[in-house]
Amino acid sequence: MFTLNTESMTWHQAKEWCESRRSELLKLPTDTILDLFNSQLAASTFVDDNGVPITQVFIGLSDLGEEGNFRYTDNGYASVEYWAPNQPDNYGGNEHCVAINALDPELRWEDVSCDETHAFACLNSLISLLWFPYDGKIYKYRQAFSTWHGAVEECREDAGHLIQISSQVMVDLSNQLALHDNVDANRAIWIDANDIDSEGNWQYADGTPLTYTNWNTGEPNNGLANVIEEDCAVMLPE
Numbered sequence: 001m002f003t004l005n006t007e008s009m010t011w012h013q014a015k016e017w018c019e020s021r022r023s024e025l026l027k028l029p030t031d032t033i034l035d036l037f038n039s040q041l042a043a044s045t046f047v048d049d050n051g052v053p054i055t056q057v058f059i060g061l062s063d064l065g066e067e068g069n070f071r072y073t074d075n076g077y078a079s080v081e082y083w084a085p086n087q088p089d090n091y092g093g094n095e096h097c098v099a100i101n102a103l104d105p106e107l108r109w110e111d112v113s114c115d116e117t118h119a120f121a122c123l124n125s126l127i128s129l130l131w132f133p134y135d136g137k138i139y140k141y142r143q144a145f146s147t148w149h150g151a152v153e154e155c156r157e158d159a160g161h162l163i164q165i166s167s168q169v170m171v172d173l174s175n176q177l178a179l180h181d182n183v184d185a186n187r188a189i190w191i192d193a194n195d196i197d198s199e200g201n202w203q204y205a206d207g208t209p210l211t212y213t214n215w216n217t218g219e220p221n222n223g224l225a226n227v228i229e230e231d232c233a234v235m236l237p238e
Ligand SMILES: [Ca+2]
Pocket: 063, 067, 068, 090, 094, 095, 096, 097, 111
């Protein structure tokens, strides 16, 4: 999801570099992503290709458009900010690009001149943030709204299936997936379980019986008013 490039470039060169590889200069839109990136950065070797320690890492934020109004390269505003003390200070009236101070144990940000050359990081498209390798499989979280059948079909197109919750571990994983997309915690996520074929006989889409259930209180109730039958299951991230 992140690529840390240790070759020093100006901010504009770095932006170009990421964009020529179908990614974008790093965006840190949520606390979770900020934490994820910082833990990756902290675990990285802090030297460039010549063995010189990296002091700063450009991210995709700048106030080139309007002084003091920091925006990502897609013009998105910074919903999460992590400035070092007394930053941004627009020092010399010429600091419009944002870099992470790699020498700061907390990896906080400062505004620097866009013409300085630094290491930088790319974000390999937001979609890839939602792919999670886990226990020999790749799980993919999609934010798009869909019917259950639509979701089943989308998963099939990726040669997969809707998530089959088989243990508490899977519940944890699914909650993780949801959290990573900055999703409303109350949003429901379709899972593979359904009783379409035979009322009350819950199974996976491939017809195999459920091996684990974790029904909410009073569920499954097949629709309280019995006006519309409820035959498909969702999970509510906690
Ligand atoms: Ca500035």
